[in-house]
Amino acid sequence: xxxxxxxxxxxxxxxxGMCRTCRTVVPARVYFQDGKVWQQSLCPRCANEPAxxxxxxxxxxxxxxxxxxxxxxxxxxxxPKLGCPHDCGPCxxxxxxxxxxxFSVTNACNLDCPICFTYNRKDKLYHMPVDEMRRIVExxxxxxxxxxxxxxxxxxxxxxxxxxxxxxxxxxxEIGRITMNSNGILLAEDRDLCERLAxxxxxxxxxxxTFDPKVSELLHGRNVIDAKLRxxxxxxxxxxxxxxxxxxxxxxxxxxxxxxxxxxxGNDSILSLTVQTMTYTGQGxxxxxxxxxxxxxxxxxxxxxxxxxxxxxxxxxxxxxxxPLCYSIxxxxxxxxxxxxFARVAPREKLAMLMRNSYLIRLEGEQDFFRDIxxxxxxxxxxxxxxxxxxxxxxxxxxxKAVNPFERQRIAESAVRTIYVHSHMxxxxxxxSRAMLCTDQVPAAPGRLIPACTYNxxxxxxxxxxxxxxxxxxxxxxxx
Amino acid sequence: xxxLGMTHSVCPVxxxxxxxxxxxxxxxxxxxxxxxxxxxxxxxxxxxxxxYLRTLRCVKPAWVPREFSGDAHKPCPQGCGFCYRxxxxxxxxxxxxxxxxxxxxxxxxxxxxxxxxxxxxxxxCILDGLLRAERQVDVLNLSGGEPLLHxxxxxxxxxxxxxxxxxRVSISTNGLRxxxxxxxxxxxxxxxxxxxxxxxxxxxxxYELLRGxxxxxxxxxxxxxxxxxxxxxxxxxxxxGGVNEDQFPAMLDYLxxxxxxxxxxxxxxxxxxxxxxxxxRAARLSIPDVIKALGAAGHPAVxxxxxxxxxxxxxxxxxxxxYLITQEGxxxxxxxxxxxxxxxxxxxxxxxxxxxxxxxESLKRMVYDLWSGPAGSLPDSEEVMQTIRRxxxxxxxxxxxxxxxxxxxxxxxKSIFIHAFQDAHTFDLARARxxxxxxxxxxxxxxxACVHNVLRRGR
Numbered sequence: 001x002x003x004x005x006x007x008x009x010x011x012x013x014x015x016x017g018m019c020r021t022c023r024t025v026v027p028a029r030v031y032f033q034d035g036k037v038w039q040q041s042l043c044p045r046c047a048n049e050p051a052x053x054x055x056x057x058x059x060x061x062x063x064x065x066x067x068x069x070x071x072x073x074x075x076x077x078x079x080p081k082l083g084c085p086h087d088c089g090p091c092x093x094x095x096x097x098x099x100x101x102x103f104s105v106t107n108a109c110n111l112d113c114p115i116c117f118t119y120n121r122k123d124k125l126y127h128m129p130v131d132e133m134r135r136i137v138e139x140x141x142x143x144x145x146x147x148x149x150x151x152x153x154x155x156x157x158x159x160x161x162x163x164x165x166x167x168x169x170x171x172x173x174e175i176g177r178i179t180m181n182s183n184g185i186l187l188a189e190d191r192d193l194c195e196r197l198a199x200x201x202x203x204x205x206x207x208x209x210t211f212d213p214k215v216s217e218l219l220h221g222r223n224v225i226d227a228k229l230r231x232x233x234x235x236x237x238x239x240x241x242x243x244x245x246x247x248x249x250x251x252x253x254x255x256x257x258x259x260x261x262x263x264x265x266g267n268d269s270i271l272s273l274t275v276q277t278m279t280y281t282g283q284g285x286x287x288x289x290x291x292x293x294x295x296x297x298x299x300x301x302x303x304x305x306x307x308x309x310x311x312x313x314x315x316x317x318x319x320x321x322x323x324p325l326c327y328s329i330x331x332x333x334x335x336x337x338x339x340x341x342f343a344r345v346a347p348r349e350k351l352a353m354l355m356r357n358s359y360l361i362r363l364e365g366e367q368d369f370f371r372d373i374x375x376x377x378x379x380x381x382x383x384x385x386x387x388x389x390x391x392x393x394x395x396x397x398x399x400x401k402a403v404n405p406f407e408r409q410r411i412a413e414s415a416v417r418t419i420y421v422h423s424h425m426x427x428x429x430x431x432x433s434r435a436m437l438c439t440d441q442v443p444a445a446p447g448r449l450i451p452a453c454t455y456n457x458x459x460x461x462x463x464x465x466x467x468x469x470x471x472x473x474x475x476x477x478x479x480x
Numbered sequence: 481x482x483x484l485g486m487t488h489s490v491c492p493v494x495x496x497x498x499x500x501x502x503x504x505x506x507x508x509x510x511x512x513x514x515x516x517x518x519x520x521x522x523x524x525x526x527x528x529x530x531x532y533l534r535t536l537r538c539v540k541p542a543w544v545p546r547e548f549s550g551d552a553h554k555p556c557p558q559g560c561g562f563c564y565r566x567x568x569x570x571x572x573x574x575x576x577x578x579x580x581x582x583x584x585x586x587x588x589x590x591x592x593x594x595x596x597x598x599x600x601x602x603x604x605c606i607l608d609g610l611l612r613a614e615r616q617v618d619v620l621n622l623s624g625g626e627p628l629l630h631x632x633x634x635x636x637x638x639x640x641x642x643x644x645x646x647x648r649v650s651i652s653t654n655g656l657r658x659x660x661x662x663x664x665x666x667x668x669x670x671x672x673x674x675x676x677x678x679x680x681x682x683x684x685x686x687y688e689l690l691r692g693x694x695x696x697x698x699x700x701x702x703x704x705x706x707x708x709x710x711x712x713x714x715x716x717x718x719x720x721g722g723v724n725e726d727q728f729p730a731m732l733d734y735l736x737x738x739x740x741x742x743x744x745x746x747x748x749x750x751x752x753x754x755x756x757x758x759x760x761r762a763a764r765l766s767i768p769d770v771i772k773a774l775g776a777a778g779h780p781a782v783x784x785x786x787x788x789x790x791x792x793x794x795x796x797x798x799x800x801x802x803y804l805i806t807q808e809g810x811x812x813x814x815x816x817x818x819x820x821x822x823x824x825x826x827x828x829x830x831x832x833x834x835x836x837x838x839x840x841e842s843l844k845r846m847v848y849d850l851w852s853g854p855a856g857s858l859p860d861s862e863e864v865m866q867t868i869r870r871x872x873x874x875x876x877x878x879x880x881x882x883x884x885x886x887x888x889x890x891x892x893x894k895s896i897f898i899h900a901f902q903d904a905h906t907f908d909l910a911r912a913r914x915x916x917x918x919x920x921x922x923x924x925x926x927x928x929a930c931v932h933n934v935l936r937r938g939r
Contacts, residue, residue, distance in 0.1 A: 004543035004569050004615055011567040012539055014910040016486055016499060027488060027556050027909060029567070032539070042565050044555045065533045067482035070503055080514045084486060084499045093501050093512070095483045432499065433485040 009033040016084065018457065019043035020427035025085065028431065032057045037295070039429055049290075051428035053325055055298035063324035068437055069356075070095040076143040076447065084432045085458060089448030090441070096321045098144040098449045099358055099439035102151040103136065104128075105166055107466050108159040110185050113220045115247055116284035117424065119460050119467045120155050126465040133166045136443045141174045143449055144441075148176040148358045148409070151205070151440075158186040158193060167200050176360075176406055179203045179243070184231030185224065191234050198238040205274070206231060208244045208263070210256045218252060236269045241413070244270060248299055249278040250291040258306030264417060265337060272418040275299050281426035281456065296423040300328045303419060315341035316421065319359075320352045323434040328421040331361055335388040339417055345373050345385065360409060361416065367397050388415070425453040481505060484533070488909035491515035492523070495904060495935055497555070504529040511906075523905035526766040526796070538788070538795040542914070543569040545613040549925050557912055557935065561925030562613060568792065570926050571916040573610055573617060574652075577603065577636060578625040582656050587690040587718050589753040589901070589933050590625065602922045603636050607643055609924030617646045621676070628657035628664065637671050650674040652716065654691075655702035665709050674712040674742070677702065681717065681727025689723055689761060690749075706740065712890060713741045719770060720749040721763025728777040735894060736781060736803075736811055742890040745897045746770055752903035752933050767799050770898045781811035787898070788815060794911035799898045805891070806867040814893070817864055867892060902930040 010032040017028025019041050028041040030053070037054035054060035073092040080087040088094075105128040107120035128136075140150065150170050157163055157180050170178045180197070184206050187194055197204060206228065210216050213223040235242055246253075246260050257275060264270040277294040279285055294302070300316040311330065318324035331351070332339035342351055342361075350369060354361045370393040377386045392415045396408055403411070425434060430453065438451030442459075450459055461467040482504050489500035489511050500511040502525070509525045509532045526532050550561025562570065577598040579590070598606075610617065620640050627633065628651065640646050651668070655677050658665050668675065677699075680686050684694035706713050717724070717731060735744045748765040749755055765773075767789075775784030781803060790798035802814035871892050902911065907930065915928035927936065 004545065007542045007544055007567075010539050010541045011914055013485075013536070014487065014913050016488065027913070029565070029913075042556060044553050044559070061537055064485075065536055067484060067504060067506075067529065067533075070481040070483045072481070080520070081516070083514050083516060084501075093514070431486075436483065436486055436501065 009038070012037070015039070016432035017041040018427055018430045019046050020048055021046035023427070039431065041428065049428065052293045052295050053429055054295045055301065059297050063318055066324070068095065068323070069321065071097055075145070085435050085454045088450040088454045088459065089445070094436060094451070096437045096439045098140070098441040099147065099321065100149050100151055100441070101140040101144060101147065101443055101449065102153060102440050102452055103442050103444070104154050104466065105133065105152055105157050105163070106155040106160045109154060109156045110159060111156070111183050111220055111224070114284045114288050115219050115249065115278060117279045117282035117426070118456055119283050121466055121468045123468060127160050127162070128166065130162055130165045130169065133169045137169050137172065139446065140443050141172065146174040148360050149179060150175050151179045151181065153181040156183055156185070158182050164196050164200070167202055171200065176409060177203055179205050181205045181207070181245070183207050183224065184228045187234055188227040188230035194234045194240060195238050197235070198240045203241045203243065203271070204235055205243045205245050207247065208260055209247050210253045211259050212256070215253050219247070219249065232263070232267070236267055240269065242270045243272045243274055245274045245276060247276050247278055248294055248302065250294050254302050255306060257303050258308065261307055265339065271413050272420060274420040274422055275303060277423045279424045279426035280428065285426070293429060296325055296328050296421050299421045299423070303421065310339060311341060315343045317343060317348060317351060317355070320356050321437070322439050323437045326423055326434055326438070329355065330419040332417045333385065333388060333392070334415055334417050335385055340385050345377060359420070361412065367393065370396070425457065427457065430457055484509065489513050490904055490907045490934060491518050492521055492904045493518040495939070497909065524764055525906050526768065528768040531768045535789045535795045538791040540791040542567055542792065545569045546615060547612045549609065549613070557909065557928070557931045560927055560931050562918070565913065567914040568916045570610070570614055570918050570920070571792065572619065572621065573918060573920050573926070574621045574623050574929065575603070575606055575920060576623050576625065577627050578630045580629045581624060581626040582629065583626070583654055583691055585691045585754070586758055587749060587755045589750065589755060590937065597630055600632055600635055600639060603639055605922045605924070606920045607640065610920045610926070611643060611645050612924065613926060615645060619648045619650050619674070620646050621650045621652060623652040626654055626657065627651050628653050634667055637673060641671060648672065648674060650676050650714065652676045652678065654678045656698060658705060659698060659701055662705065665705060665711065669709050669711045674714055675706060676714045676716050676745070677706065679715045679717055679731070681724040682730050683724060683727060686724035686727065690718055690720060707738060710740045714743040714745055715741060716745045716747065718749055719746050719765050720758070721765045721769070723762050725765070725773050728773055729779060732774070732777055732779040732782055735896070736779070739891060743895040743897065745899060747899050747901060750901040750903040750933070751905065752901070753937060767898050767900050771799060774896070781813070783813070786813040786815050793916045794914040796908070796911050797900055801896045803894045804864060804867060805894060806863045807870065808863060810863060812864050902934060904934050907934050
């Protein structure tokens with residue numbers, strides 16, 4: 001008689017996850033324990049470890065139990081044939097449009113980072129032909145329409161012998177900002193290349209993870225700190241805008257983000273910081289010593305902790321068009337050396353409206369947004385920021401003068417700094433609910449735009465440019 | 481349109497487990513499913529998307545069965561039997577003891593084929609399996625077919641009651657058999673059996689559609705003899721949109737005007753088994769629809785605010801309201817005299833509270849609440865408190881006895897349950913994995929009710 005034992009956790013729901021070992025799609029339990037949120041795949045064949053997906057149960061419930069705009073069927077989508085996530089590219093179920101096309105132009109790399117979360121075969125060099133690049137850009141524009149951003153990645157894109165021609169293909173009126181990932185090794189040496197990037201208006205997304213040589217070796221295989229600092233110097237000198245990309249690994253480099261924020265504060269060419277939480281997948285990450293995942297909300301908290309008291313968790317907001325476990329963003333107004341988070345001077349609903357369809361705040365027809373902020377600051381007597389906002393609005397919306405959207409974007413970015421916190425999914429955290437809302441999409445084949453994480457987990461390994469089929473076949477099993 | 485997420489459902493044609501996109505038109509909640517064989521299909525799941533999102537917040541830790549069974553090496557839910565992946569213990573076991581029935585209801589979940597009676601030996605095996613998993617069974621429900629037609633019914637009940645872990649037996653019946661056999665009812669009463677009477681209202685139109693023939697006259701007679709006998713009775717109503725929602729006021733009246741009627745269970749029709757053919761003639765009701773209709777039924781004691789989702793099952797499966805009946809006969813919704821959280825804590829992982837010595841702490845906290853909480857301002861708080869005090873005194877003097885508690889408490893606390901069974905349209909693996917309502921099988925497995933009805937029955 002008597003009662004049964006309590007479970008140590010509280011069940012919340014079941015999502016469509018995947019098995020780390022056999023890579024099939026399986027149900028995954030989502031549960032609460034010690035105020036945190038965990039996900040564990042329930043594969044009938046293989047054991048799977050639980051992974052942390054949110055650091056705070058209350059935050060999770062408030063944000064995940066919401067309605068997300070469903071923009072399906074997207075332009076160019078096809079009917080499902082196999083069932084989510086095996087129809088990607090997009091199928092008629094996909095709910096969010098492509099807002100950031102991202103693709104590899106080479107599999108070559110001059111580093112072999114133990115944290116690399118993607119696959120790039122080393123035995124067979126691939127550089128994307130310029131014709132192919134032209135076709136892909138055409139495809140992206142045809143499928144996604146005018147877009148604010150395009151992202152070129154690799155491997156290491158600067159190793160592509162025709163990288164400048166490739167980037168030139170992206171210079172079109174339909175594309176706002178060309179961004180290119182780089183580890184900075186070549187940019188530290190090749191000032192000429194930096195100048196060419198400046199001429200093309202390319203924004204460099206420079207990976208920057210640590211100021212500690214030992215940690216650099218652990219993450220990148222060797223000490224690359226000086227090279228990265230030199231790359232920043234070279235790019236700054238010629239006026240190339242930058243985003244610093246910080247992969248945050250539990251127990252390894254959480255403390256680096258304070259110094260990286262300082263870099264951004266002190267350098268007008270650095271427009272944003274992207275914190276990507278470590279994903280234990282791909283050629284490096286899949287074998288990297290596993291620690292607990294850093295979920296998106298915890299990553300934002302870690303940024304705040306190291307912000308020298310300037311930021312607080314409430315300054316971050318999920319992206320309205322993505323899943324709240326994938327992205328959290330803090331927009332700030334740069335006011336002298338100080339960064340003023342928009343969330344403190346503007347209502348969150350209004351901010352969400354501005355963030356709705358892009359990674360960049362859209363300012364078209366948003367004079368009222370700034371007027372409201374100014375009125376509010378005035379009413380509260382916060383005169384310090386008042387002048388900065390007034391000055392900005394005068395430049396953004398000059399009376400009697402037309403400003404086109406891209407120009408306005410550039411004016412805004414001189415005054416706005418952004419922190420993006422982005423959690424990719426790996427085998428432990430994969431969830432179709434998240435994939436269905438993904439706005440980062442890979443033009444992996446003609447007519448297809450594949451959500452980035454399903455691409456990394458299910459599709460890239462079918463692509464022999466990046467993955468050498470192992471003995472015994474591909475690890476991607478596209479059946480259940 | 482807006483999306484709420486993605487889950488696993490079943491294909492309405494072949495019953496394969498398939499992905500389901502959960503979406504809303506801004507008002508209600510739907511699934512869009514995709515089956516490799518049978519393509520896409522849409523299903524209405526639940527009305528009121530805001531209520532849906534609010535309800536999903538109701539969670540609490542589950543209990544662990546003493547032993548797991550089933551086959552965890554099969555994909556969920558094929559290996560059912562409460563394997564280690566299952567998220568709850570079995571609170572409400574239902575044992576089907578016969579397939580024989582004296583009605584052929586179009587609304588029946590069971591698409592009766594072969595005629596069989598469970599043997600006493602098989603019944604014993606089922607109990608063994610059940611009690612390997614559970615320490616205490618508050619209510620063991622016997623069902624069918626029509627369980628009163630089982631030739632060894634009383635022997636089966638005695639077998640169950642011989643197990644000290646089983647507190648109470650209830651029988652789900654259409655009641656017709658009782659009209660022919662008054663001794664049977666007396667024998668059941670002697671064994672403190674609770675009669676769960678199928679009662680779809682007091683309108684022959686509803687019976688004709690749901691049960692295949694007019695039954696009001698017979699049901700009235702059954703109610704009369706149950707009242708004469710004073711046996712604990714629960715009213716179980718299959719509710720169908722456009723068919724018998726208009727019967728809620730009469731059902732509530734009956735519940736609150738008869739002391740022996742302890743609860744009212746509403747089961748919105750699931751279009752499963754034979755009932756699948758009712759689609760088109762009866763509209764789907766979801767829990768929020770039923771709560772709204774009950775609130776609007778005009779009963780002075782009942783409002784929509786009395787209901788809470790039951791967090792020990794999936795909160796989408798059950799909603800319930802408790803009503804305290806004071807010494808003076810006043811009806812007070814328990815949700816109004818205590819904080820909702822307290823009520824749900826008191827429920828632990830069972831739908832009946834007060835059956836554990838420890839749970840008296842919860843009742844005592846409720847008394848404290850009456851002094852200090854929102855109920856302190858109620859005009860009848862003094863009266864309510866007297867009732868709770870007497871209840872605690874009556875049930876806690878001497879040594880603790882769950883059976884005694886049950887009998888004392890059920891006359892002072894009436895309940896309304898809404899239980900939404902799933903069918904092939906609404907099936908959601910996220911709910912089924914948390915099911916606490918199962919059919920224990922002779923092989924020792926415990927089959928979650930909706931998994932059994934949707935994926936196993938007749939297949």
